[in-house]
Amino acid sequence: MKTFTLLLAAASAASAHYTLPTINSAPAWSAVRQAKNWQDNGFVGDVTSSDIRCNQLSAGNETVAVAAGANVKVAVNPNAYHPGPFQSYLAKVPDGQDVNKWDPTGAVWFRIYAEQPKFGSQLSWLSAANYDIKIPACIAPGKYLMRNEHIALHVAQSSGGAQFYLSCAQIEVTGGGSKAPTNLVAFPGAYKASDPGILINVNYPVPTSYVNPGPATFTC
Numbered sequence: 001m002k003t004f005t006l007l008l009a010a011a012s013a014a015s016a017h018y019t020l021p022t023i024n025s026a027p028a029w030s031a032v033r034q035a036k037n038w039q040d041n042g043f044v045g046d047v048t049s050s051d052i053r054c055n056q057l058s059a060g061n062e063t064v065a066v067a068a069g070a071n072v073k074v075a076v077n078p079n080a081y082h083p084g085p086f087q088s089y090l091a092k093v094p095d096g097q098d099v100n101k102w103d104p105t106g107a108v109w110f111r112i113y114a115e116q117p118k119f120g121s122q123l124s125w126l127s128a129a130n131y132d133i134k135i136p137a138c139i140a141p142g143k144y145l146m147r148n149e150h151i152a153l154h155v156a157q158s159s160g161g162a163q164f165y166l167s168c169a170q171i172e173v174t175g176g177g178s179k180a181p182t183n184l185v186a187f188p189g190a191y192k193a194s195d196p197g198i199l200i201n202v203n204y205p206v207p208t209s210y211v212n213p214g215p216a217t218f219t220c
C-alpha cells in the first residue's frame, strides 16, 4: 500500500497538470462530464481532434441550476498555474434531447468569457483554482452544456505546443430572456494551430497584446 502511494505521487509529479472536475462545488464528474484526463491530468494538444470538444470519457449524470445573469464557479484542480487564458462557451441542448447524452457537434457553441492578461515585464494571468463565469442574463432558459477551458501557453512557441485543459459541464439556466446567441462555432473548427493566441511565445519578446482564439464573445 505504501509503495502504491509513492508510485502515485511520483506519477502525478511527472505530469502535474490539471483538470476541471466540477462547477459550483458539485461532486466531481457529476454535473461535469468526466474528462479523459481525470487521472493523468493531461492535456489536449491537437485543436483538430474531437477531444477539443469536451475531452469526454463518459457522460454526466447531474445538472446544476443557474439563474441567468448569475455566476458559475468553475473549479480547476490544482490551480491553472500555467500561463494562459481561461475561456468559457455555452451550447443549448436542443428540445427533446437528453442533456446527459447530447453530442455537441457542429456550430452550436458561443463564447461567454475570454480572459485577457495584464501586460508588463511579463504577461500575468489569473492562474486561479476557481473562475467565476457570468451566465448572460438575456439567453433563453433551458439546458446547456458549458465548455470551460484553460489554454497553457508556456511552450506554445512551437506549433502544437499549446496545452488545452477542458471539460464540459451540464447546467440548467433559469429565468433569462429570448436573445439568440451569435457567433456560433464548432469544436473542432473554432481554433487553428496557427492562431496568434495559440502559436505564441509568451516569454520573449514579451507580447504587448493578446488575441484570444475563438469567435467574438457573445454579449447581451
Ligand SMILES: [Cu+2]
Pocket (backbone or CB within 6 Å): 016, 017, 018, 082, 152
Ligand atoms: Cu502542465
